[in-house]
Amino acid sequence: MLSVSEHLGSGARPRIVLVHGWGGNAMQMQGIANLLVEAGFCTTLVDLPAHGSSTGHTSSVAQFSRALFALQARYGRVHGVVAHSAGALASAHAATRGLAVDRLVLISPPDSPARMVQSVAHAFGLPASWARRLVERLGSYGGARLSEFELDRMAVQIALPTLIVHDACDRVAPVASSRRIAALFACGELLVTQGLGHQRLLSDPAVASRVLVHMARNCTSLSW
Numbered sequence: 216m217l218s219v220s221e222h223l224g225s226g227a228r229p230r231i232v233l234v235h236g237w238g239g240n241a242m243q244m245q246g247i248a249n250l251l252v253e254a255g256f257c258t259t260l261v262d263l264p265a266h267g268s269s270t271g272h273t274s275s276v277a278q279f280s281r282a283l284f285a286l287q288a289r290y291g292r293v294h295g296v297v298a299h300s301a302g303a304l305a306s307a308h309a310a311t312r313g314l315a316v317d318r319l320v321l322i323s324p325p326d327s328p329a330r331m332v333q334s335v336a337h338a339f340g341l342p343a344s345w346a347r348r349l350v351e352r353l354g355s356y357g358g359a360r361l362s363e364f365e366l367d368r369m370a371v372q373i374a375l376p377t378l379i380v381h382d383a384c385d386r387v388a389p390v391a392s393s394r395r396i397a398a399l400f401a402c403g404e405l406l407v408t409q410g411l412g413h414q415r416l417l418s419d420p421a422v423a424s425r426v427l428v429h430m431a432r433n434c435t436s437l438s439w
Contacts, residue, residue: 218262219286228257229294231430232286232316234279235263236300236323237331243417247297250423254431256294261286263302276328276364279305280312287315295430299323299417300388301331304364311372319377320426323385323413326366326392366392370399378429380406380422387413404429 220241231251233244241260248258264278279302287293292315298306303324310319325331362368377400381393390407397405406425408416416422 220260230257231295232259232293234298234302234306236302246418247423247426250427254427276301276305280308283309283314297426307369308364311369319375322380322416323388324366325388328361328364367396370396374401376402378404382408382411382416384410385413
């Protein structure tokens, strides 16, 4: 069962779903959510399967993607999704498969699950054999091929206005991939930050402000 928290969930406020990354939890998205709520949005934060307060002991990026459709069944169409790291890949994947959403923000997206695992192994000095075994395991678990989550393949299928936020010092998901892939989106923008790495973007006020600007464009139902 998914653990979901809402802020200002009543009324006709535009809803934005915030999605954490692998090994993360909903509270990592709280800073961005707070600013969105102040601006008049309704925000939904979710602990993805086997993360945070949600149930389960195993998960996959494919399960992350399916969780977004479970939220759609509960809430219907949402104005936007703001997603981090592996959650960004899952959100892009869901968008290519008909998720009812108007705008996307992808924060620190890896270009593929396999290369994300390899980058993490390299960053923490883990052996290449560990990365290979994990990639093999991920490829056989979750009911979807890892190749479905290659960001360059998904980008060309996404017509939604999409903001990519990536830090130049990210060691887990190098920014070079986002520099290349941002142009593949029909309506893509890229914001490159400095000195925030892979995680600190989520608590940076300037990043939160840029996310708000992206979500507020052409949104006439806000109260501000």
